[in-house]
Amino acid sequence: MFKKILYPTDFSDVANSAMAYLKQLKDAGLEEVVIMHVLDRNRHDPVTVFRGDNEAMLEIEKGWEESAMVKMNTIADELREAGFKVKIRVELDSPFRGIVKVEEDEDVSATVIGSHGISNIQEMFLGSVAEKVIRKAKRPVLVVKR
Amino acid sequence: MFKKILYPTDFSDVANSAMAYLKQLKDAGLEEVVIMHVLDRNRHDPVTVFRGDNEAMLEIEKGWEESAMVKMNTIADELREAGFKVKIRVELDSPFRGIVKVEEDEDVSATVIGSHGISNIQEMFLGSVAEKVIRKAKRPVLVVKR
Numbered sequence: 001m002f003k004k005i006l007y008p009t010d011f012s013d014v015a016n017s018a019m020a021y022l023k024q025l026k027d028a029g030l031e032e033v034v035i036m037h038v039l040d041r042n043r044h045d046p047v048t049v050f051r052g053d054n055e056a057m058l059e060i061e062k063g064w065e066e067s068a069m070v071k072m073n074t075i076a077d078e079l080r081e082a083g084f085k086v087k088i089r090v091e092l093d094s095p096f097r098g099i100v101k102v103e104e105d106e107d108v109s110a111t112v113i114g115s116h117g118i119s120n121i122q123e124m125f126l127g128s129v130a131e132k133v134i135r136k137a138k139r140p141v142l143v144v145k146r
Numbered sequence: 147m148f149k150k151i152l153y154p155t156d157f158s159d160v161a162n163s164a165m166a167y168l169k170q171l172k173d174a175g176l177e178e179v180v181i182m183h184v185l186d187r188n189r190h191d192p193v194t195v196f197r198g199d200n201e202a203m204l205e206i207e208k209g210w211e212e213s214a215m216v217k218m219n220t221i222a223d224e225l226r227e228a229g230f231k232v233k234i235r236v237e238l239d240s241p242f243r244g245i246v247k248v249e250e251d252e253d254v255s256a257t258v259i260g261s262h263g264i265s266n267i268q269e270m271f272l273g274s275v276a277e278k279v280i281r282k283a284k285r286p287v288l289v290v291k292r
Binding site for chain 2: 001002020021024025026027028029110115128130131134135137138139140141142143144145
């Protein structure tokens with residue numbers, strides 16, 4: 001029921017605070033955590049996008065991925081130390097679609113997600129990633145608040 | 147972290163399926179469950195509301211409450227058998243406001259709620275009660291899917 005959990009993170013404070021809940025779920029049967037991060041193409045500088053400079057965009061995305069991998073490896077170490085099996089996934093997608101895709105791919109038992117990400121203002125107008133995820137997810141979603 | 151959980155139910159299938167998750171959280175430290183049901187004034191027949199017949203409305207609400215108490219006592223028995231301390235709350239309010247109020251009143255560690263209630267069509271247009279709850283809740287919310 002909580003055996004394998006998907007943990008999407010944008011490395012925001014609220015995403016980090018979800019770690020404590022993952023650890024607490026160990027005694028409820030949690031064995032494996034899939035840590036995931038989405039490289040969001042919408043975060044590209046509009047000028048670069050307008051120029052259609054794909055090479056520059058790929059270079060920038062490579063930088064994002066490297067920086068994300070450093071942070072994810074730190075998280076992975078912490079979860080391994082807590083006794084979990086860990087898998088890391090990086091997706092190039094919109095956050096919401098990436099999360100729902102991996103949820104299905106990995107056939108997780110549940111998802112643990114922060115209520116708000118780093119793009120707070122955007123979410124105020126368009127609704128949070130968490131809200132979209134609970135609408136489309138197949139399995140339970142634990143939404144951790146700020 | 148999961149010591150005291152609020153479990154709002156409208157007795158729909160998805161709300162019922164949340165019971166299994168409550169039981170699973172026992173080993174993660176769950177001790178007490180606050181079962182709650184909201185008597186939704188918006189469910190009154192518009193004609194009765196239009197007539198402003200308060201006495202009739204109170205009579206109808208009394209019926210709702212009695213019927214809800216029977217179902218809640220059955221749930222309470224099941225949870226007590228599973229080893230939990232149980233509290234029952236009935237609120238006359240809109241579902242979303244009632245839930246957020248009791249979440250704060252009872253100072254729960256988390257809320258476990260179904261993704262959709264009985265009023266499916268209404269929720270399709272106005273957004274689900276669960277979505278509104280995760281927006282306003284102070285503590286984590288586990289959204290159980292159909």
